[in-house]
Amino acid sequence: MIKEQLSFKLGIHPINWVGEDVREHGADTTFEQIVDDIRRLGLTGTEMGRKYPTDPAVLKAELGKRGIRLTSQWKSVLFSDPAYRDEELKAYRKHVEFLREMGSTVISTCEVGGSLHFDPRRTPNEKEVLRLDEAGWASLAEGLNAAGAIAREYGLKLTYHHHGGTVVEQPEEIDRLMSITDPELVHLLFDSGHAYYGGADPVSVLRKHYDRVAYVHLKDIRLNVLEEARAENADFVTCIRKGVFTVPGDGCIDFAPIFRELVERGYDGWAMLEGEQDPAEHPAYEYARDALIHIESLITKERR
Numbered sequence: 492m493i494k495e496q497l498s499f500k501l502g503i504h505p506i507n508w509v510g511e512d513v514r515e516h517g518a519d520t521t522f523e524q525i526v527d528d529i530r531r532l533g534l535t536g537t538e539m540g541r542k543y544p545t546d547p548a549v550l551k552a553e554l555g556k557r558g559i560r561l562t563s564q565w566k567s568v569l570f571s572d573p574a575y576r577d578e579e580l581k582a583y584r585k586h587v588e589f590l591r592e593m594g595s596t597v598i599s600t601c602e603v604g605g606s607l608h609f610d611p612r613r614t615p616n617e618k619e620v621l622r623l624d625e626a627g628w629a630s631l632a633e634g635l636n637a638a639g640a641i642a643r644e645y646g647l648k649l650t651y652h653h654h655g656g657t658v659v660e661q662p663e664e665i666d667r668l669m670s671i672t673d674p675e676l677v678h679l680l681f682d683s684g685h686a687y688y689g690g691a692d693p694v695s696v697l698r699k700h701y702d703r704v705a706y707v708h709l710k711d712i713r714l715n716v717l718e719e720a721r722a723e724n725a726d727f728v729t730c731i732r733k734g735v736f737t738v739p740g741d742g743c744i745d746f747a748p749i750f751r752e753l754v755e756r757g758y759d760g761w762a763m764l765e766g767e768q769d770p771a772e773h774p775a776y777e778y779a780r781d782a783l784i785h786i787e788s789l790i791t792k793e794r795r
Contacts, residue, residue, distance in 0.1 A: 497750075497753075497754065497790070498753065498754050498757050498758055498759055499707070499753055499754075499758045499759055499760055499761065499762050500535070500536055500759075500760065500761045500762070501534060501536070501761075501762055501763075501764070501783075501786075502534050502535065502536025502537055502538075502562055502761050502762070502763045502764070503529055503532065503534050503536070503537060503763055503764040503765075503779055504537070504538045504540075504708070504763045504764065504765045505525050505537060505538060505539075505540030505542070505543070506538075506540065506765055506766070506767050507738070507764070507765065507766045507767070507768075507770070507775040507778065507779055508520045508524065508525045508528070508540075508542075508770055508775040509525065509540055509541060509542050509770075510731070510767065510769075511540070511541060511565070511767075512608065512727075512728055512731055512767075513728060513731050513732055513769075516731075516768070516769045516770060516771075517769075517770045517771075517775075520542065520770065521542060522540075522542040522543050522544065522553070523553075525537075525540065525542060525543075525775075526553065526554065526557050526559060527557070528775065528776045528779075529557070529559055530557040530558065530559065531776065532776070532779055532780060532783065533783075534559075534764075535558055535559055535560060536559065536560055536561075536562045536761050536763065537554070537559055537560075537561060537562065538561070538562055538563050538564060538565070538599070538763060539561060539563070539564035539565070547589065547592045547593055550593065551593065560593075560594060560595075561590070561593040561594065561595050562595055562596075562597070562706075562761045562763065563590065563595050563596075563597045563598060563599045563650070563706065563761075564586065564589070564590060564595070564598070564599065565599045565601065565652070566582075566583060566586045566598055566599065566600050566601070567601055567602075567603045567609055568583065568600060568601070568602055568603065568634065568635075568638065569602070569603055569604045569610070569611075570602060570604070570630060570631045570633070570634025570635060570638070571602055571604035571605065571623055571627040571628075571630050571631040571634075571658065572604055572612075572627075572630065573630045576630075576633075576634055576637075579634065579638075580634070580637055580638060580641065583638045583641055583642075584641050586598065587641055587642055587644075587645045587647055588645065590647060591645045591646065591647060595647065596646075596647055596648065596760075597647060597648045597649075597650045597678070597680075597705055597706045597760070597761070598642055598647055598648070598649050598650060599650055599652050599680055599706065600635070600638065600649050600650060600651055600652060600680075601651070601652040601654050601657060601659075602631055602635075602657060602658060602659060603657065604621075604623070604627065604631070604658060605620055605621035605622065605623060605627075605657070605658040606620055606656055606657045606658070606727075607619070607620060607656060607726055607727070607728075608656055608726070608727060608728050609656075609657070618726070620656060620657065620658060620660070621658070622658055623658045627658075628667065628671060629671075631658075631668075632668075632671040632672050635649065635651065635668075635672050635676070635677045636672055636673045636676050636677060639672075639673065639675075639676025639677045639678075640676055642676075643675075643676060648678045648705045648706075649676065649677055649678060650678045650679060650680040650705045650706040651668060651672075651677055651678065651679055651680060652680040652682060652685070652708075653665045653668075653679075653680070653682060653685055653686065653689065653696075654682070654685050655685050655688040655689060655727045655730070656726065656727025656728070660685070660688070660689040661689045661690050661691070662686075662689065662690060662691035662695075662696060664689075665679075665686075665689075665691070665696060665700065666699070669700055669703055674702070674703060677703075678703050678704065678705035678706070679700050679703040679704045679705065679706075680704075680705070680706040680707070680708065681693075681696065681697050681700070681704045681706070681707050681708070682707075682708040682710060682765075683697075683707075683708065683709055683710055683711070683739075683744055683746070683749055684708070684709075684710025684711055684712055684736050684742075684744070684765065684767075685708070685710065687712045687717075687743075687744055688712060688717065688730075688735070688736075693744060693749060694745075694748045694749055694752065697749060697752050697753075698752060701752070701756055701758075704758070704760075705760055706760055706761060706763075707753070707758070707760065707761065707762035707763065708762075708763050708765050709738075709739050709746070709749075709762055709763065709764050709765060709782075710736055710737075710738070710739070710765040710766070710767065711736070711737045711738055711739050711740065711741055711742030711743070711744050711746075711766075712735060712736065712737070712742045712743055712744055713734060713735055713736075713737055713741075713742050713743070714742065714743040716730070716733050716734050716735045717730070717735050719733070720733055720735060731767060731768070732769075734768050734769070734772070734773070736765070736766060736767040736768055737766050737768055737773065737778070738764055738765070738766040738778045738779060738781070738782035739764065739782045739785055739786060740781060740782050740784075740785025740786070741766075741778065741781070741782070741785075746785075746786070746789060747789045747792070750786070750789055750790065764779055764782055764783075766778055766779070766782075
């Protein structure tokens with residue numbers, strides 16, 4: 492089995508079945524369908540999704556009877572504005588408490604300040620992500636360090652998710668965030684698809700910041716869709732609707748060096764398959780199955 496050939500644990504994100512940023516994607520899909528498909532795929536890890544039960548006892552029971560565990564859950568933060576700091580840290584603690592109860596070890600964390608789609612202060616007529624100024628960067632670093640300390644208090648790790656359509660998207664922004672945060676408190680969620688979307692070479696990001704990586708998302712890019720969207724100056728959510736993201740093996744990213752880097756370095760955390768596309772056009776189970784076949788072919792080739 493593929494999972495026995497890897498140094499790390501392979502799971503899958505429910506965003507393959509149900510969109511988080513594009514709510515109509517998979518709107519009628521049930522929690523049971525998602526987790527039953529995950530079990531059929533032979534995978535044992537999932538992130539939290541919007542169709543999942545929020546009662547820890549119920550969620551534990553449903554996942555447990557299928558042999559699946561909750562690896563993490565996305566947490567938006569607005570640390571770049573100091574006025575939100577106390578409120579955000581209180582919410583972060585509650586988030587950490589839930590994940591600890593679920594047995595998770597990492598928290599997928601992303602700054603939403605400046606984003607068109609996630610920042611509650613933005614208005615619908617705005618068109619550009621507002622990049623951070625010096626004060627914003629300093630405030631973000633302080634907030635993340637404080638949140639990372641809360642996570643560590645509960646035995647978890649804050650993993651920062653560099654993300655399209657946000658202020659930590661481009662390679663130089665990833666570099667800066669890593670340079671101004673405490674490496675003991677702020678770790679990196681390496682996402683291959685978001686790295687490429689942000690203009691980086693995914694392997695270069697992984698190699699450069701491997702010592703900070705504590706969680707991985709494996710996502711591919713349809714280059715023709717990305718180029719068309721860039722030419723139209725499309726925003727992040729429009730890119731998703733156009734189908735810019737897909738699962739490994741269905742896009743332009745070469746995953747062989749990514750897997751080689753993870754295995755040779757002895758990465759032993761979770762790596763989650765992600766597609767983030769309309770399941771009506773790209774059925775989640777079939778695409779995930781094909782991604783696993785692709786990954787197995789890469790590993791088999793490496794071992795020859």
